[in-house]
Each structure stands twice: as C-alpha cells, then as structure tokens.
Amino acid sequence: MSDSHGEEPLLKYKVIMINIEINDLVKRLEEEFDEIEPGTLKAETSFKDLEEWSSMQALVVIALVDEHYDVPLTGEDLMQCETVQDIYDKIKSK
Amino acid sequence: MDVFKIAYYLPEKILTNEDLAKEFPAWKAYDIEQKTGIYKRHCAAYEEIASDCATKAAKKLFAEYNIDEKSVDFLIFVTQSQDHASPTTACLIQNRLNLKPQIGAFDINLGCTGFVYALSVAKGLLATNDLNNVLILTSETLTKYIHPRDKSARTIFGDAGAAVLVSKNHQIGRFEYGTDGSGSEVMIKRNGAFRFPFTKVRGVDYDDGYGSITNDDFFRMKGQDVFVFAAKTAPKLVKNILLKNEMELEDIDLFIFHQANGFLLEHLRKKIKIPKEKFFVYMREVGNTVSSTIPIAMKEAIRAGRIQKGTKVLIAAFGVGLSWGGTIIEI
Numbered sequence: 001m002s003d004s005h006g007e008e009p010l011l012k013y014k015v016i017m018i019n020i021e022i023n024d025l026v027k028r029l030e031e032e033f034d035e036i037e038p039g040t041l042k043a044e045t046s047f048k049d050l051e052e053w054s055s056m057q058a059l060v061v062i063a064l065v066d067e068h069y070d071v072p073l074t075g076e077d078l079m080q081c082e083t084v085q086d087i088y089d090k091i092k093s094k
Numbered sequence: 095m096d097v098f099k100i101a102y103y104l105p106e107k108i109l110t111n112e113d114l115a116k117e118f119p120a121w122k123a124y125d126i127e128q129k130t131g132i133y134k135r136h137c138a139a140y141e142e143i144a145s146d147c148a149t150k151a152a153k154k155l156f157a158e159y160n161i162d163e164k165s166v167d168f169l170i171f172v173t174q175s176q177d178h179a180s181p182t183t184a185c186l187i188q189n190r191l192n193l194k195p196q197i198g199a200f201d202i203n204l205g206c207t208g209f210v211y212a213l214s215v216a217k218g219l220l221a222t223n224d225l226n227n228v229l230i231l232t233s234e235t236l237t238k239y240i241h242p243r244d245k246s247a248r249t250i251f252g253d254a255g256a257a258v259l260v261s262k263n264h265q266i267g268r269f270e271y272g273t274d275g276s277g278s279e280v281m282i283k284r285n286g287a288f289r290f291p292f293t294k295v296r297g298v299d300y301d302d303g304y305g306s307i308t309n310d311d312f313f314r315m316k317g318q319d320v321f322v323f324a325a326k327t328a329p330k331l332v333k334n335i336l337l338k339n340e341m342e343l344e345d346i347d348l349f350i351f352h353q354a355n356g357f358l359l360e361h362l363r364k365k366i367k368i369p370k371e372k373f374f375v376y377m378r379e380v381g382n383t384v385s386s387t388i389p390i391a392m393k394e395a396i397r398a399g400r401i402q403k404g405t406k407v408l409i410a411a412f413g414v415g416l417s418w419g420g421t422i423i424e425i
Contacts, residue, residue: 054120054121054304054305055246055302055304055305055306055317055318056129056130056246056357058304058317058318059317059318059321059357059358060357062318062321062322062325063321063325063357063361066322066325066361066365067361067364067365072322072325072326073322074318074319074322075303075316075317075318075319075322076319078318079303
C-alpha cells in the first residue's frame with residue numbers, strides 16, 4: 001500500500017486514536033495501584049500478577065471503567081482479562 | 095409532625111479490622127478501612143438470633159421514648175432469618191414484646207431493601223385502616239451464615255436489630271420499587287430452605303477467584319456484580335424517586351442510601367452528583383447490617399443534628415433479590 005491509497009491515513013489515524021485511548025486507560029489504572037511506579041504500567045502488563053490484586057482492587061477497576069467509560073464491566077468480564085489491553089478490548093466490545 | 099422514633103441494638107461481640115488482618119495476613123487493617131469505610135462489625139452470639147436482636151431494639155425504643163407497648167397497632171418484622179419455617183416470627187414477637195392481641199403481625203422476607211418496603215406497607219396501613227402506630231423491626235445475623243474463610247463477605251457484614259415506630263403524622267412520600275429475579279445468583283444463601291434442603295444437598299467449598307472461600311450452604315455474594323448492579327440501578331432509582339415526588343435533587347436535604355460498603359457509596363455519590371455534605375454515611379462502627387442500615391443511619395443522623403423537623407430525606411435501597419426501592423420522608 002502507498003500513500004495514494006485512501007485507506008492508509010484513516011488506518012493510521014485509527015491506530016493513533018487507539019494508542020491514545022489505551023494510554024489513557026493505562027494512566028488511570030496506574031494511579032489506582034500503589035505498587036506500580038509511575039510510567040511502568042504497560043498495555044501488556046498482567047495486572048493479576050500484582051501483589052495487591054484482590055477482590056477490592058477488582059471493584060476499583062470496575063468503578064474506574066464505569067466512571068470514565070460508562071461501561072458496566074462484570075466480574076465475569078474481569079475474570080477473562082489478564083492485561084490492560086484485555087480490559088481495553090472488553091470496554092470496546094461493549 | 096414528629097421526628098421518627100428509632101432505636102437499634104448491636105450484639106456485644108466485635109470483629110475489628112485488626113482481627114481480620116490477623117486471620118487473613120494478605121490484608122492490612124488500615125487498608126480494609128480505607129477501602130470499605132468499615133472499622134468494626136458486631137457479631138451475634140451463638141444463641142442469639144435475629145428476632146432476639148429485633149426484640150432488644152424494640153425494648154430500647156419503648157424505654158428511650160417512653161412508649162406504651164399497647165399503643166402499637168401493627169407489627170412488621172423484616173428478616174430473612176426467621177425463628178422457624180412456620181409460624182411467622184412476627185407472631186412470636188407479639189407475645190415476647192407483650193403487644194396487644196388486637197394487632198396484625200407479619201414478616202417481610204427481604205434483605206437490603208426490607209426497611210423501605212416495610213415503610214411503604216406501614217404507610218398504606220396507616221392511611222387505610224385508621225391505625226396510629228406501626229412498629230417496624232428489622233434484623234439479620236448474617237455473620238452466622240458467612241463462610242469463615244469468605245474474607246470479602248466477613249469484612250462487609252455485621253449483625254444488628256433496629257426498631258422504628260411509624261405514626262400517622264409522619265410524612266412519607268411516594269415510593270419507587272424495582273425487582274429483577276434474574277439476578278438472584280448475585281447474592282444468595284442457596285441451601286437450607288425448601289428447594290435445596292440440607293438433608294438433600296450440602297455445599298462444596300470453592301474459591302471465588304480472589305482467595306475468598308465459600309459454598310452454597312452459606313450466604314455468598316459476587317461482589318463485583320453487586321457493584322455493577324448498584325452502579326447501574328441507584329442513579330435511575332434516585333431519579334425516579336425524585337420524579338414521583340415532583341422534586342429536584344437540590345430539594346433534598348439529606349440522602350441516606352442502604353449502607354452497602356463505603357467504596358460503593360462514594361462511587362454512587364459522585365455518579366449521582368450528590369454534594370458530600372448532603373450524603374450521610376454511617377458504616378465505620380457497624381458495617382453493612384442489611385435491612386437495619388437505613389434505620390441505624392437515620393438514628394445517627396438525628397443524633398448528629400443532621401436531621402431535624404422538616405428535613406427532607408431521600409432513602410434508597412438496593413440489594414439481594416435483586417430488589418430496589420426508595421422514597422422521600424420529611425422528618
């Protein structure tokens with residue numbers, strides 16, 4: 001594909017937008033975990049491996065998603081997620 | 095107009111966050127309070143059941159306000175922890191409280207929303223039967239049927255009994271109700287009644303995915319799903335209560351929600367945009383006492399001077415059923 005194709009700028013734009021949104025989610029989540037040093041959480045981080053991951057921390061994530069994305073993430077949804085990317089995909093699929 | 099007469103009873107035994115942290119070392123006492131807003135819960139003694147707590151609350155109410163027990167015209171007992179499968183526990187309480195025999199008495203089998211529903215029944219009875227006083231008692235002893243290793247539920251729930259005397263001159267608004275039985279699995283004590291009697295089925299321990307162990311013989315809840323349910327339901331509930339009573343959010347002086355857990359309450363407060371000073375929370379000393387949370391919070395709000403004559407209070411409850419409801423009372 002070359003620049004003359006109409007699709008590519010749109011695709012590029014989409015990729016940029018998704019990156020912005022994921023970074024936004026990463027930043028918001030990072031603030032909610034005491035254990036994470038600022039700037040170290042990545043989309044591919046498995047948050048379930050964190051020491052402070054607990055039922056209460058699950059509520060924190062659900063509350064955050066409800067507040068900022070207005071999406072009801074259920075307990076079952078969260079069970080299926082391992083990484084921040086998974087949470088992002090869940091939000092997008094709702 | 096009278097201010098509502100309310101009393102409550104808390105069992106003697108106390109479970110603090112330090113006690114819980116000792117049993118579940120992954121949790122720090124300080125964190126439990128930070129996350130849940132609860133510092134301690136009361137636990138009924140082995141021999142002490144819900145009707146005992148309710149009766150003690152009623153006796154406190156009679157003594158505190160110098161009420162003649164013969165002035166009670168109707169008794170409603172809100173519980174899911176009855177003395178026997180039959181007869182109705184309210185009938186036994188009539189006798190134990192020495193109430194006159196010319197009264198009606200029955201139980202309302204509801205959890206978190208029980209007080210709101212009892213209040214709506216009381217309002218109807220007072221309006222249509224020329225009665226003067228309806229006594230509402232609420233009590234659960236949930237700590238008896240939470241699995242000892244279910245750290246999530248043990249952190250949240252405490253036992254209590256409450257007594258509220260509802261009288262003809264109280265101003266109680268229109269009610270909003272809601273029910274969704276498809277969500278019964280979200281909070282349930284599945285075994286031990288008629289569908290799954292203990293003689294036929296016994297629960298098998300499992301991990302809820304977050305290190306809390308429970309089984310179907312105990313009251314258990316899917317905490318995340320309770321949260322999602324409340325976050326979805328409570329804003330609409332408040333909106334509809336206001337609509338039914340032709341009021342705006344700004345017209346309400348104080349909001350008292352079912353005291354489910356501190357984190358959830360704060361989330362709901364922000365979501366519904368209720369100013370902090372108009373949102374009453376009383377959880378630190380008692381935890382979530384199921385059907386008694388609203389009466390206890392009302393009593394504490396009166397004690398703290400947050401409720402005076404003419405204060406408009408919006409009460410809203412949501413929980414096991416699933417069930418929700420609320421109204422506006424002018425105290």
